[in-house]
Amino acid sequence: MFVLRLFHRDMLPPIGSAISRRLSTTLFPLPSAPLPSRREAHVWYIKPEEINDSSSLKQYTDLLSPCEKRGVLSLSGEQLQKNAILARTLVRTTLSRYCDGRVDPRSIKFKKGLYGKPEIMWQDGDNIIKRPLQFSLSHTSSLIACAVALETPLGIDVEENKRKTVNSVISVARRYFTASEVEYLAAIPYPDIQQKEFIHLWTLKEAYVKAIGRGFSGAPFKNFTIQMGSNKRAPKLHIEAGSDCEGLTDNCQFALMELNGSHVVAICMERDRAISDDENNLLSLKVWRTIPLIEDEFISETEALKYICSLS
């Protein structure tokens, strides 16, 4: 008997429960999620350590396209392959949630934008809703996250908050960051905090280049500065004068949070030009932990999520 255990979004699963982890035989419809509102980003994340049984991984693999499966097989080692399966599963199942149960996660097709940003390629067909879903994916070995918004381009980057660089933080910053960012980091007297702030800047910059669809090579980090706000205020972006940064917008907002005390998550969302009033233009977030097709846990407003910079 296959049982789909799905927790109500606002419930925490019982701690230490021996949950029977079996996937539903009907892979869809997936539980529908209400669409993100205009200034909202939804984030769904997987902790790979929570998914280890081979039957789940096999079922997830069956969701992937032939091309994705080939991509997985080309990776070196079980861990990378598992995480790649989980990443593709997360993207497909997450997007499917926002389609009123009418889109099978297996059927979603993707294309690449001008600079290689993955986008949904809606097919003509009876049951397809061509929702203008924007999404972004990021992963480290220990966390995989997918952010979704309606219409507004966004980018997400995650990193272990204790991630150490092989080279010194300042040398990496000198090579890739702007002068004011180097100055900001160099002024921090404590190595631990300096390392953390470096990771904050790194993830924010990554989130930005992903939001604008250019990626790291399409928008070199030296072309723009992220100015960290004082007193936990939201960071601001400045385009460097004289940089060859055609099409780089500075009209965007950032969110920076710490997840489970272990990961930094940065989100960048373009601002809505149509709404000039800043009050109505604030970025808000909803975050869920998920084991696709098995359990969802809404974690905004729990201890698991802490804002490093406040949203308002």
Place this chain on the structure above:
Amino acid sequence: MASLTGSAVSVSAPVMRRIKATNGASSLNSVSFFGQKRSFSSSARLRISCAAKQETVDKVCEIVRKQLAIPEDTTVTGESKFSELGADSLDTVEIVMGLEESFDISVDENSAQEIATVKDAAEMIDKLIACK
């Protein structure tokens, strides 16, 4: 982990023997057969100019191993793709920095973008050194 259904593994022996892993073992012996596919294009074999020096390839492998903390039993060769070894963007920039320092060269963002494999990096390095 569940074994994945995939096409039969094909490892082109001549390719694997051509480039030795830096740990000294013959790369053919240490190939992992877990669904790993190395595609071998015959046109690559015919390319005479621009082939990277073995010494450069080895040094690049070493820098990549160090940056990505690659376990000894995982093969790193000229054909290895950075993305397939698990490098994220921070790893990639650090690899580029490591290469710049080791070889005393300067890599611009456009060139860095074109490096997908260890061999690409080695070829670019040799070119940059030759132009100095």
